[in-house]
Amino acid sequence: MKNKLTELLATKPSQLLNIFFTAGYPQIEDTNRILSALATAGVDLVEIGIPFSDPLADGPTIQESSKKALENGMSIERLLSQLEKQDLDLPVLLMGYLNPILQYGMKNFCKRCQEVGVDGLIIPDLPLQIYLNEFSGVFEEHSLSNIFLVTPQxxxxxxxxxxxxxxxxxxxVSSASTTGSKNQFATATDYLKKLKDMQLETPILTGFNIKTQSDFKTACEYVDGAIIGSEFIRQISHGEPLEDKVKGYVQSIR
Structure with a gap:
């Protein structure tokens, strides 16, 4: 399979910085502003959350951003329409839960994702076997990477x-907690070392509880990169200019 994500993973195999944010937050039209600012700031890839009323894996910060985005009027169709206006070299992933995607229609959703330049999907509640039996063909047809989650368990x-x-x-996933918990990321190093020692074929990025440059550097000692969500959302939640907040936070990690 070839898309911007697989090309990135083939050409830059380490120190990958993936920033997560919720579509339509803080304001409904901020999606593209944040995307453009992240690209300018030099992140390697971006993960955009599709707001959902019951985001099981997400902690209070992302839950609140999701709630606000839904109140703003964000939907799958609105997000896909926003992404139509973007033309980025940056790999873009969408993270969402299975029920809203099935309501939209998986085949139509994958087709629209390819049309607007999405490279991969993270669907935490999509079981591996159901993906393989029912959906792997449509993902491949539309050049969409499917990102699976693993946990310490x-x-x-x-x-x-x-x-x-x-x-x-x-x-x-660096811990059994939800995203953005008060757990210290450093406690995850034994788990990440275990993954490193398994010598898997697939690159690994770790997420949950990564907040600082120190956390990012620690993660990259064991795996290929890190995903930061809750802390980034906290940074952009208050005040303008939004672009300066995005740039400042990314620079603090790099």
């Missing part, structure tokens, strides 16, 4: 099965 056998079927990177 995922068995080695399961991790290796996910490795065999991954078409982008593996998202290593």
């Amino acid at each position: 995922t068995s080695e056998q399961r991790i290796r099965e996910i490795d065999r079927h991954s078409t982008g990177f593996i998202y290593a």
